[in-house]
Amino acid sequence: MTPDEALATDWWHLIAHETELASPGDWLRFDWPLGELVVTNDGGKLLAFDNVCPHRGGRFFDGPSGHGAAVCPYHAWRIKDGAVKVAQAARFKPCDLQRAVLNRYEVQRFGPWVFAGVAPRQTLADQLGDLAEALLSMGRDVERRTDLLAETWDCDWRVAVENALETYHVAPIHGTSLGTLGLTNEAWRLHGANSDYTADVGAARTARGLQAMGRFFETTAAHPGYRSVHVFPFAMVSSTFGYSSALQTFMPGEDGRDTRFTTRVLGARRAAGMEAPADAFLASSARMNRQVFEEDRAICERMSRRYDLDAPNRIFADNEGRVAHFADTLRSLAAAPAERRRA
Numbered sequence: 001m002t003p004d005e006a007l008a009t010d011w012w013h014l015i016a017h018e019t020e021l022a023s024p025g026d027w028l029r030f031d032w033p034l035g036e037l038v039v040t041n042d043g044g045k046l047l048a049f050d051n052v053c054p055h056r057g058g059r060f061f062d063g064p065s066g067h068g069a070a071v072c073p074y075h076a077w078r079i080k081d082g083a084v085k086v087a088q089a090a091r092f093k094p095c096d097l098q099r100a101v102l103n104r105y106e107v108q109r110f111g112p113w114v115f116a117g118v119a120p121r122q123t124l125a126d127q128l129g130d131l132a133e134a135l136l137s138m139g140r141d142v143e144r145r146t147d148l149l150a151e152t153w154d155c156d157w158r159v160a161v162e163n164a165l166e167t168y169h170v171a172p173i174h175g176t177s178l179g180t181l182g183l184t185n186e187a188w189r190l191h192g193a194n195s196d197y198t199a200d201v202g203a204a205r206t207a208r209g210l211q212a213m214g215r216f217f218e219t220t221a222a223h224p225g226y227r228s229v230h231v232f233p234f235a236m237v238s239s240t241f242g243y244s245s246a247l248q249t250f251m252p253g254e255d256g257r258d259t260r261f262t263t264r265v266l267g268a269r270r271a272a273g274m275e276a277p278a279d280a281f282l283a284s285s286a287r288m289n290r291q292v293f294e295e296d297r298a299i300c301e302r303m304s305r306r307y308d309l310d311a312p313n314r315i316f317a318d319n320e321g322r323v324a325h326f327a328d329t330l331r332s333l334a335a336a337p338a339e340r341r342r343a
């Protein structure tokens, strides 16, 4: 097993907010070290599985997200109630049909968040530890997804996650986007392998404008500023005043060289009669989100592949502490692979 495959296998993965899978037929698909991970709303129940048809390998779903029946396009086998329904079953030997099963994964909800696991080494509650409260508060007020972007970044996935874990790069890289918030009073905390970052919006006019937006939304639990949490290993959730949250996944591609990236904007419940201005704000959030990640993608793709991400003596500023923690966590996992698999 490669280190990326071990991470995919051993940990719970935050992959969705429940509003993205609210109706029967809703689905999401991710590229990751074990091939393709799919989660569907299968008649009201969430079902996660490897996107490979057990007949002859058709891929049930293509694209990042959609709505529709889970039908293999090749010979029309379908998935219903967690099982494979074989087309023209009389043509097969009964004993062969017993082997017509999906490679299913575990699904667990944590509040409104949806996690998938292959063979997680710990309970989801243990994995999240003290991060739980922040994560719950960030998902509680979400009404619906308002944007989704899925793309491949030509960089090591660790470069992409490390970049998302520090704000040292905000001024040079995001001068006209995230930088306009003037993040100040920054604080970060570690929670097991996870971490949490909060900051106030220091740009006075922007802060006043954001505060005034409160009347467009019904938020209950938001941090009054900017917050970003890393759900180890592959997911990040950020929020600005709780009006909009963004969920990112940075999954290693199957060959380990690139990053399979998704970002989703999740809008908070809109106050009655305020749908139009709320939607205008959410549309501008989606534009900002896309600009920020285009800037991140450009710098991540510019990083040298010769730089050693595993080196023990890397050079970090005081606002790169979460990067150091992430790198330390990966290094200690890599140092004890046999033990981890025995546990």
Ligand code: FES
Residues within 6 Å of the ligand: 053, 054, 055, 056, 057, 058, 072, 073, 074, 075, 076, 077
């Ligand atoms: S490969 Fe899926 S039905 Fe034949």
Ligand SMILES: [Fe+2]
Residues within 6 Å of the ligand: 163, 164, 169, 173, 174, 292, 296
């Ligand atoms: Fe960035």
